[in-house]
Amino acid sequence: MGQQPITFLRQVMALCTYPNLLDSPSFPEDAKKRARRILQACGGHSLGSYSASQGVNCIREDVAAYITRRDGGVPADPDNIYLTTGASDGISTILKILVSGGGKSRTGVMIPIPQYPLYSAVISELDAIQVNYYLDEENCWALNVNELRRAVQEAKDHCDPKVLCIINPGNPTGQVQSRKCIEDVIHFAWEEKLFLLADEVYQDNVYSPDCRFHSFKKVLYEMGPEYSSNVELASFHSTSKGYMGECGYRGGYMEVINLHPEIKGQLVKLLSVRLCPPVSGQAAMDIVVNPPVAGEESFEQFSREKESVLGNLAKKAKLTEDLFNQVPGIHCNPLQGAMYAFPRIFIPVKAVEAAQAHQMAPDMFYCMKLLEETGICVVPGSGFGQREGTYHFRMTILPPVEKLKTVLQKVKDFHINFLEKYA
Template identity: 70%
Template sequence: MSALRMQMISPRTVRFLSRGRSEFLAGSNGAQRSGGGPSVRALTSPPLSYSITRRSLSSLSGTRRGLPKEKMSENGVVPRAKVLTIDTMNPTVKNVEYAVRGPIVARAVELERELSEGMKKPFVEVIKANIGDAHAMGQQPITFFRQVLALCSYPELLNDSAFPEDAKSRAYYILQSCGGNSMGSYSPSQGIDSVREDVAHYIERRDGGVPCDPDNIYLTTGASDGIMTMLKLLVCGEGANRTGVMISIPQYPLYSATLAELGAVQINYYLNEDKCWSLDISELQRALDEARHYCNPRALCIINPGNPTGQVQSRQCIEDVIQFAEKERLFLLADEVYQDNVYADGCQFHSFKKVLYEMGPEYSNTVELASFHSTSKCYMGECGFRGGYMEIINMDDDVKAQLTKLVSVRLCAPVPGQALMDLVVNPPQPGEPSYNSFIKERTATLSALAEKAKLTEEILNTVQGIHCNPVQGAMYSFPRITIPEKAIKEATDNGQLPDMFYCMKMLEETGICLVPGSGFGQKDGTYHFRMTILPPIDKLRILLSKVKEFHQKFTWQYS
């Protein structure tokens, strides 16, 4: 856990870094003493807030509760202490880190502003390759999806002859399932009935006929929402009985952030970088056996295709994982949001659900599984709509009732996102007017991604000191970088993690925004960065050659 549970960035630094900005975030640490420009260096004074503990309060007999004693006598003035300070806020929230929108992104936003204000930089544009946000990188939405969403938003358009008939009938079908035929009404908390049915049919088709019960489908606000909800259900116990959850390292930091917030124990298992980030059962066993000494391991999270590591799990490996979960009594969480993003020859997406059922009733009747999908990735890239679903297998009925109750408090997932999810699982069919253009658009996007995955791997591997595993799937490369000893020392002397130092320097010199590997976790002494493969191919070429150039210069400079 060492690489992930780093000391928090000082909130004052964060404030400064993000002043007037919204993209901030105290994610991985290190920026506070980075070489990240003058704005970062100025921050040395101590935090303004002062501690108000209950202990100090209870000693204040006769004084107004809540005012720290030492503040009451200054010049006869009684400044009012804040009710909510860094010392009196929820401690688990303080432990949360989310590197994908961390301090390096805050600095990128700052640099964009400085550029727009005419400040001179060694680059003309900031390229944000930190987040899997396809549309922001210029990917076009699927026409059919957006036509239907427009029709659902403004049903007057159902009379517009410019819209294809299949888009209209799909919009009509979705609106029929909405209260008052409006996307403006709440849906049932579990999601619109007909959408859940369509999801179930999609899963059955995807999994070669393995049955799916719509009652096991929950529509969510993106996959993140579903994952958080499931983890929330799983947490109980105190001390050595506290729920432990196994996550891969490297991982997507939603997992570590959520576990921190819930006060659950994060159990790291390491993916095998030498074998293309594959998952070894022996490593799962090691991690589990160790964890049993200090917590109660109850769940195992898998991301397939992998984020940030881009590997695609083999069918055999999935079978082994399921066997392991059965043997060790672990609830499985399968994050499968990149299920259409498979590029490498010989790789194929296998859903945990399908493999589970193919393993026979000993497994399919027992192993508890939640799998997650989303509208945000694959060929759609519709992140902003926050659509998603989860499927629950073998969940105890009483717990399921509790889950349904829990999601009802937030009323429902956004209905436009539910509508979009419906289109994703039920796209135009052969013979329908929009079928050809849909297939063409989808193929174009997926082919371009495959090309970019290959290009990224190839170019990065031409650089001495960078090793990039094949990007078999998903949307990221996670190359290993060699950082010279001198650079490591300079970073460490400045209290900064070496890969953050590296990425921050790259940002300042090239305008390229990457996320340091420490934000995802990595083996001690190894360094990486995550870079999306999403920019248009021409821009990606420029980006990769800039990375190459930077790395060579950096290596030379610190050798």
């Protein structure tokens, strides 16, 4: 999508990969310092060695220090940090630990609708029960605790709900949860003894000036010891999103709070079967949590590059919302965070019938027509889940501004045409 890598991150990675470069005058000293520190902590001072299954020690320490800074001093323990192969790996591993096999009462896992399909796929892979709670589209996709209550009560008839998954900022829905809402969710999890699974991979991607990212960990601690000593929480982060977008390195971590020591032992055992997460991805994660600071040689360039990516994303979020809302038959909530628009689209009855004739979901039919007529690929809402009778698609806002404008204009023209054609 044209987004350039953050120079500092790639410099440190290149130095770690080929340490001969540590003698090269073309690399800044702060990058060399980071690379030496990472290599020092690696077996044989090399990215090529296996690490401990939980990840390289000093990187887990850097992650803990990052979380402590992010959460205004709420302590983080490196022993609770697990480096992972992207966030997906962490999420599926924790779910595997939490879902108990077979028996009459299968494990229920609560997920938002719309959801990111990793959740439904892993739940199905583990033979657990997917328990849907619906986000409130009329209210900017907010999470409403009454809806959680409804969902858990209904689920108890046919399964044992044990896990509550939250995606904040939301994917595909782009909402950023308020502090109050997070408190309510934590209280609900405490009441119902649910394990909280907070997917916070978009924590750096908040655009609306009236929104802020609040981590579940921080709010949990601020709610006092009754919560912070009892509510079990796993939260996830990744090198793939934010301003860095380094998806290919498959870097990530999870922080796990209040997990019983015996279960922690099982978790490490499970992780050790696959030996370790890629050490190159661990190194990338280190740079994300330990970036240049004021006074360091690379600080200015790093900050400029980071602000440019995030500033552009904010601009594109607004642009997308505004344009979609000018189109008759499209309604788009504010893109408060993450990287996607998830507009609601009106699909005329005749188009629904045409879709049925092709044995396609109506929004799938719509997206295929869009692809055929414009070459633009978006994902139908039915892939994420949506309230019955409503239709959506997910579109990324990653393309460069000018390209995105063209894309939006083409979608608009297509949509108007589509409405006419099936009027």
